[in-house]
Amino acid sequence: MAKTVIQVEQVGKLYRLGQVGAGTLAQDMSRMIARMRGQEDPTLKLGETNDRTAKSNSDYAWALRDVSFEVKEGEVLGIVGRNGAGKSTLLKLLSRVTLPTEGNIRMRGRMASLLEVGTGFHPELTGRENVFLNGAIMGMRKYEIKKLFDEIVDFAGVERYIDTPVKRYSSGMYVRLAFAVAAHLSPEIMIIDEVLAVGDAEFQRKCLGKMEDAAGNGRTVLFVSHNMAAVRRLCQRSLLLEKGGLRMEGPTGDVVNEYLRGGAATGTFGIIPDAYPRNSYNKDCIRLTSIHAYNQEAASTTVFKYHEALKLVIDADVLKPCDDVVLNISLMNDNDERLSLTSTMDRQENQKISVQPGRIRFEAILEQRLLPGIYTVCVDIMNDKGYAYDSVQGFGQVSVESFGEHGEKYPWARPIGWVNIPATINVQML
Amino acid sequence: MSKNDEYWDIEIGPKPRLFSLGLREVWNYRDLLLLLVRRDVVAMYKQTILGPIWFFIQPLLTTVVFTLIFGNLAKLSTNGIPPFLFYLSGQILWLFFAENVQKTSGTFVGNATLFGKVYFPRLVVPMAAIAAGSLKLVIQFLVFIVALFIYGYASYINWTAALFPLWIIIAGMIALGAGILISSLTTRYRDLMFLVGVGLQLLMYVSPVIWPLSQTSGWSKYLLLSNPMTPLIEAFRFGFTGQGVFNWLYLAYSFAFGFLLLIAAMWNFQRVEKRFMDTV
Numbered sequence: 001m002a003k004t005v006i007q008v009e010q011v012g013k014l015y016r017l018g019q020v021g022a023g024t025l026a027q028d029m030s031r032m033i034a035r036m037r038g039q040e041d042p043t044l045k046l047g048e049t050n051d052r053t054a055k056s057n058s059d060y061a062w063a064l065r066d067v068s069f070e071v072k073e074g075e076v077l078g079i080v081g082r083n084g085a086g087k088s089t090l091l092k093l094l095s096r097v098t099l100p101t102e103g104n105i106r107m108r109g110r111m112a113s114l115l116e117v118g119t120g121f122h123p124e125l126t127g128r129e130n131v132f133l134n135g136a137i138m139g140m141r142k143y144e145i146k147k148l149f150d151e152i153v154d155f156a157g158v159e160r161y162i163d164t165p166v167k168r169y170s171s172g173m174y175v176r177l178a179f180a181v182a183a184h185l186s187p188e189i190m191i192i193d194e195v196l197a198v199g200d201a202e203f204q205r206k207c208l209g210k211m212e213d214a215a216g217n218g219r220t221v222l223f224v225s226h227n228m229a230a231v232r233r234l235c236q237r238s239l240l241l242e243k244g245g246l247r248m249e250g251p252t253g254d255v256v257n258e259y260l261r262g263g264a265a266t267g268t269f270g271i272i273p274d275a276y277p278r279n280s281y282n283k284d285c286i287r288l289t290s291i292h293a294y295n296q297e298a299a300s301t302t303v304f305k306y307h308e309a310l311k312l313v314i315d316a317d318v319l320k321p322c323d324d325v326v327l328n329i330s331l332m333n334d335n336d337e338r339l340s341l342t343s344t345m346d347r348q349e350n351q352k353i354s355v356q357p358g359r360i361r362f363e364a365i366l367e368q369r370l371l372p373g374i375y376t377v378c379v380d381i382m383n384d385k386g387y388a389y390d391s392v393q394g395f396g397q398v399s400v401e402s403f404g405e406h407g408e409k410y411p412w413a414r415p416i417g418w419v420n421i422p423a424t425i426n427v428q429m430l
Numbered sequence: 431m432s433k434n435d436e437y438w439d440i441e442i443g444p445k446p447r448l449f450s451l452g453l454r455e456v457w458n459y460r461d462l463l464l465l466l467v468r469r470d471v472v473a474m475y476k477q478t479i480l481g482p483i484w485f486f487i488q489p490l491l492t493t494v495v496f497t498l499i500f501g502n503l504a505k506l507s508t509n510g511i512p513p514f515l516f517y518l519s520g521q522i523l524w525l526f527f528a529e530n531v532q533k534t535s536g537t538f539v540g541n542a543t544l545f546g547k548v549y550f551p552r553l554v555v556p557m558a559a560i561a562a563g564s565l566k567l568v569i570q571f572l573v574f575i576v577a578l579f580i581y582g583y584a585s586y587i588n589w590t591a592a593l594f595p596l597w598i599i600i601a602g603m604i605a606l607g608a609g610i611l612i613s614s615l616t617t618r619y620r621d622l623m624f625l626v627g628v629g630l631q632l633l634m635y636v637s638p639v640i641w642p643l644s645q646t647s648g649w650s651k652y653l654l655l656s657n658p659m660t661p662l663i664e665a666f667r668f669g670f671t672g673q674g675v676f677n678w679l680y681l682a683y684s685f686a687f688g689f690l691l692l693i694a695a696m697w698n699f700q701r702v703e704k705r706f707m708d709t710v
Contacts, residue, residue: 007438015708096549098707099444106438113548120544124473133469136462137550165476 003108005189005220006071006094011103013064013089063089067103067246069239076211076221078235078252080228080259085241087224091193094222109188109220112138123167127158127177130166134178135185148184155206156180176203183210190214193224208233228256228334232415253372253415257399260334260374268302269293269377269396276395281387285322286355288390290315291379293398302397306372306404307420314362314379316390323354325389327362330378331370332394339375339418342366345384352384369422371415372402451693452700455551462550466558471565485569489525493518500640509642509673512581518574519667520639523597526567527605527659528630533559534609535626538617538706545707552703553696556613560606564598574670583671590676591669597662600681600688604658607691614695614702638663643675655680658687 064086071077081087093100095113120137121130131152135145153159156176158169166174182190192211211234215221225231231238231252238255240248248258271290278288294311295301304310312329329342342364345351375398380391402410456463475481493514500506501513508516534556538545541555571594578584616622634640636657643664646654654660661680668674 092546092707093442095547096440096442096704097546099442099704102444104444105440105442107440107442108437109439111440120548122469122473124476125469129465129469129472133462133465136459136465137544137548139459139550140461142461142465 002072002074004070005073005108006222007104007106008067008069008094009104009106011064011067011090011093011100011105012062013086013093013098014060014101015063016060062244064093064100064244067241067244069246069249071220071222073108073220074215074218075237076215076223076235078231078238078255079222079224079241080226080231080238080255081241081247084243086244087241088193089244090241091191091222091224095191107189110139111189111191112182112185113191113193121166121174121178124165126165127153127162127169131177131181134181138182138185140185145185152177152180152184155184155210172200172203179203179207183207183214189220189222191222191224228260232256253402256334257372257374260397269300272392272395276392279388279391279393281382282389285318285320286325286360286381286389287317287319288314288379288381288392289317289359291377291392291396293377293396302399304368304398304400306401306408306410307369308400308405310366310368310398312362312364312366312377312379314364316360316362316381318355318357318360321354321356322383322389323352324383324385325353325355326351326382326384327353327364328380328382329364329366330380331366331368332376332378333418334374334376336376338378339370340368368400369420370400371418371420372400372410373415373418374399451696452551452553452703453696456553456557459550459554463554463558463561466554467561467565470558470562482569485566486573489518489521489570490573492525493521496521496640506641507645509644511583511667511671511673515577515581515583515671516642516667517639518577519671520637520663522567522570522574523601523663523666524634524637524639524659525570526563526598527601528634529566530560530563530602530605531609531612531630532626533563534606535612535616535623537610537613538702539613539620539623542707545703553610553699556606556610559609560602563605564602567598578670586672587670588668588672590665594666594669597666600685601659601662603688603692604684607688607693607695609695610699611691611695614699614706617702617706633657633659638667638674642667642673655683658684660684 067086067090079087079090091113092098093105094107095111120134122133125133128149131149132142132145136142153162156173156179158173158177161169161173166177169177182192208230211221211223215234221234223231223234235252237250238252239246240255240259248255269290269292272288290313292300292313293302294313295304296309296311298311314327314329327344330338331340332338344353376394377396377398378391378393379395380388382388382391404410475484478484480487496517497513501508501517511519537552537556537559541552545552578587612622612626636653637659638654641654643651643654643660661675661677661684664675664677665681666674668676
C-alpha cells in the first residue's frame with residue numbers, strides 16, 4: 001500500500017472581515033487579556049459557516065472548517081468547489097503561506113506550489129536567471145536546477161529568448177517558462193491552482209501530459225481547477241468543498257457530478273419562464289413554451305440509466321405561419337461543448353415543417369449513448385438556413401447513471417470520453 | 431507500523447514553535463540567499479548607463495553637501511581632519527546602516543505578493559538585502575581609500591583599521607535586527623513605515639556623522655553614545671584617519687546591543703512570518 005504523504009486533520013481557518021486598522025489594537029488587547037486569564041478568544045463566534053451571501057453580525061468568518069483528508073503517494077487529487085468554497089484557503093494552508101486557526105497538517109517530502117504562474121519572476125532578470133531564482137524559491141538546490149535546465153527550456157520552448165529579460169516576454173512565453181520550471185523542479189508534492197487557463201491549446205495538452213507523468217513517477221499532485229474535463233482526466237479521487245466545509249470525497253466522476261448538480265444547475269425541465277434568456281433571430285414566429293423529459297416508462301425524470309432512451313416533449317406557440325421550421329436538439333457536456341445533434345433535417349421526408357398559428361408539440365425519442373455524467377439539453381427552432389426562431393440553452397439537465405437497464409455496470413472507474421459508439425468488434429488470430 | 435511511518439517532514443499546526451530562530455531552514459535555502467543577493471545587485475542597475483558607478487555618486491554627493499553646509503558655512507569642528515574626509519568617513523557606515531534598516535523594514539509589506547504564493551523561510555529576504563548592502567559598502571569603501579590617498583592621509587591608517595570588517599558585521603546586526611523588528615510590526619500597523627524614514631534622519635544627528643564625539647561633553651555626549659552606531663563610526667574614523675574615539679567598552683555596548691536586538695527580532699520575525707499574510 002502506498003504511504004500517506006499528506007494528512008489533514010480537522011483544519012479550520014478563521015478570517016477577520018472588513019478593514020484591518022482602527023479597532024484592531026483594541027481587539028488585540030482584549031484578546032491578550034482573555035488569553036492571560038485562560039479564557040477562550042472572545043472575538044471568535046463559534047459554529048458559523050461561511051456563507052458570503054448571508055449577513056452576520058460576527059466580524060469573523062470561517063473560510064475553512066473541520067476539513068480532514070489524506071493523500072497517498074503518487075496520487076493526483078482533484079479539489080473542486082465554487083468560488084469562495086475555501087479551495088484557495090486550503091491551498092494556502094498546505095503551502096504554508098499561513099497557519100491554520102485549528103487542526104493539523106502533516107506532510108512527507110518537500111512541497112512546492114504553483115498557485116499563480118510566474119510569482120517570484122523578476123521582470124528585469126533574464127529567463128535563465130529567473131529559472132534559477134524560481135527553482136530556489138521552491139526549495140531546490142542549484143545543482144538540481146542545473147541538471148534539469150535544458151529540459152525546462154526545451155519544454156517551455158523559449159530557447160531563443162532565454163537570455164532576454166522576462167519583461168520582454170509575451171504573456172504566453174512567461175507562463176510557459178514558469179510552468180516548465182514548476183513542473184520540472186517541483187519536488188515530491190506539487191500543488192497546482194488553475195494554471196491551465198493560460199497558454200494555448202497545445203501547451204495545455206503538454207501540461208496535462210506532464211502532470212500525468214509526474215503522478216506516474218510517484219509524485220503527489222493536488223490539482224485545483226474549474227475545468228471539469230481536466231479534473232476528470234487527471235484525478236482518480238477528488239474533494240468537493242462547499243462553504244468552507246468538505247462536502248464530499250470520492251471517485252472524481254461522482255464528485256464532479258455532485259458539484260455540477262449542486263452548483264451551476266440552470267434549471268430543470270418544465271415551463272420556460274418568459275424571462276429565460278433566449279437566442280432568436282426572428283422573435284415573432286415561434287416561441288418555445290415548455291420542455292419535458294421522460295424515461296421509457298413515460299415517467300417524468302432527469303435521471304437515466306446507461307443507454308436508456310430519453311424522450312423529450314417540446315411545446316411551442318406559433319404566432320405566424322411559417323413553412324421552413326427545423327427542430328434541433330443538442331446535448332452538451334459540462335464545458336458547454338456540443339456533443340450531439342438530433343434534427344428534423346435527419347428525416348427522410350418532411351425535413352422542413354409547415355406550421356399554422358396555434359400550439360405545436362414535438363416528441364423526440366433520443367437513443368442516447370452517453371457515458372455516465374451530467375448533460376445539458378439545448379433546443380433550437382430555426383429555419384432551414386440556420387436562423388433561429390427561438391433557442392433555449394441549458395434549460396434542462398439530465399444525468400446518466402453508471403449502470404444500465406439490466407443492472408450492468410459501466411465497466412470503468414470513471415468515464416473515458418463522452419459517447420459510446422456501438423460497434424461490432426471481430427477478433428481473429430492471424 | 432515502522433518508525434518511518436511516524437516521521438513527517440512538515441508539520442503545520444495552529445501555534446508556531448516557541449523557541450526557534452528558523453536558522454536551519456535558512457541554511458537549507460542558502461542557494462536562494464545567494465541568488466537573491468545577485469538579483470538585488472544585478473537588477474538595481476540594469477538599463478542604466480553608469481551602472482555600478484551610481485554606488486559612488488550617492489555618498490560623494492551627500493559628502494559634498496555636508497562639506498559645504500557644515501564645514502564651510504557652519505564651520506563645525508572636524509577634529510582637524512579635512513572636512514571632506516571627515517564627512518565621507520562618517521557616511522560610509524551610516525549609509526550602510528540607514529539604507530539597510532529602510533530596506534529590511536519593508537520586507538513583509540514589499541514582498542506580500544510573493545510571500546502570499548510560496549513558502550520559503552522569509553528571513554532569507556532581509557538577509558540577502560543586508561548582504562547586497564555589504565557589497566555596496568565595499569565599493570564605497572574603495573572610494574574612501576582613494577580619497578585618503580588624495581588628501582595624503584594614507585600614513586594615518588593604523589592597525590585598528592584591520593578591524594573594519596568587524597564594525598560592518600556589528601552594524602549589519604543592528605540594521606537587520608531593527609529592520610526585521612519594524613517589518614514584523616508594520617504588518618499590522620503601517621504607521622511605523624512613515625516613522626522609519628523620519629527616525630533615521632533624526633538619528634543621524636545623534637551620531638558622529640556630523641560632529642565628532644570628542645567635541646561633545648556632558649549630556650550631549652551620553653546622548654550621542656546611546657546610539658549604538660556611534661562607537662562604530664568613531665572607531666572606523668580612528669582606524670583610517672587617526673582621529674576619533676576608539677574605546678573597547680563603547681564597542682562592546684554596540685555589539686551587545688546588536689546581538690540582543692537581532693536575537694529578539696529574529697524570534698519575533700519567525701512567529702510573525704507564519705501568519706502575516708492574514709494581517710498584511
